[in-house]
Amino acid sequence: MAMETGSKSRILVIGATGTLGRNLVRASLAAGHSTFALVREPAFSDPQKSLLLRSFSADGVNILKGSLQDFQSLLEAVKQVDVVICAVPSNQTLNQKLLIQAIKEAGCIKRFVPSEFGADPDKVQILGMDHGHYEMKTEIRRCIENEGIPYTYISCNLLMRYLLPSLVQPGLNAPPRDKITIFGDGNVKAVSIMDIDVATFTICTIDDPRTLDTVLYLRPPGNVYSMNELVEMWEMKIGKMLEKVYVPEEQLLRIIQETPFPSNRHFIFIYSAFIKGDHTYFSIDSSGLDGCKLYPHVKYTTVSEYLDSLL
């Protein structure tokens, strides 16, 4: 087992060429951690990804070849670090089981952050309608806990890039300027946050004993809004009132049922966030830790600032 050289943990990011993963790599470097990236072979011949990898190397990232399907590559990578952060897409969730085996066998990992980065899978109230999206994340949690691997789960709720670019209007690429659809009564609050801010909060937890074996919730005060509040904010910014079309819960459920998966995914996440209130219906204090209270120094992009960028 390699020895830790500094006081800061060495961090391995799996999924480093991805949208969240590249932000995790940058946040890790910015915080002064020795940073490793496990990268799949095809990324080296992809023009954009190879450029990214070259810039990572120039910044001191140790690039390792491997994949979640290759146990030996995982074991070798894991043995070189103290902390593993995984940011692979949700269709790879269960493939983290081999990684868990490698972490167990290596025996040197002080903390594992599995690929979650959404609503808390143990809290969501839409089980059975999301085609296993959250159930698989829960299964990985239980594997980690059963193996006795130290962990931190990051529950960041929605990434801003997911529904906010259209102001929660599936099928649109920008917020509407005439007519807007509001799901439910529009009063249920949901949380959105930028990838880079999720990455910064995640890296803050790494050497923080308070965040060991618990869930870190990200619910920044400037990022918790209902659809009615989002629309009102947008109207103020564009100086115009929008025509509102309300889609009640029963109608949204019908849309979800009648639209084949995965085309109905956006509607499922809207139902979870803006009708069931899965981001905000429970108190953080009874379930884990509040990232904004632990790390008040982190400057995050607010929803209002994000909407300004769409004007």
Ligand SMILES: NC(=O)c1ccc[n+]([C@@H]2O[C@H](COP(=O)([O-])OP(=O)(O)OC[C@H]3O[C@@H](n4cnc5c(N)ncnc54)[C@H](OP(=O)(O)O)[C@@H]3O)[C@@H](O)[C@H]2O)c1
């Ligand atoms: N809350 C939200 O609103 C929201 C929205 C989107 C995503 N997320 C979550 O954020 C996390 C990251 O998602 P993302 O959108 O940033 O992902 P992404 O951009 O699709 O990137 C995925 C990364 O994983 C790598 N990867 C995929 N399969 C792999 C395998 N078998 N072995 C090793 N590496 C593999 C990819 O490598 P290659 O370059 O080789 O393809 C890429 O680096 C996930 O947990 C996802 O559920 C949350």
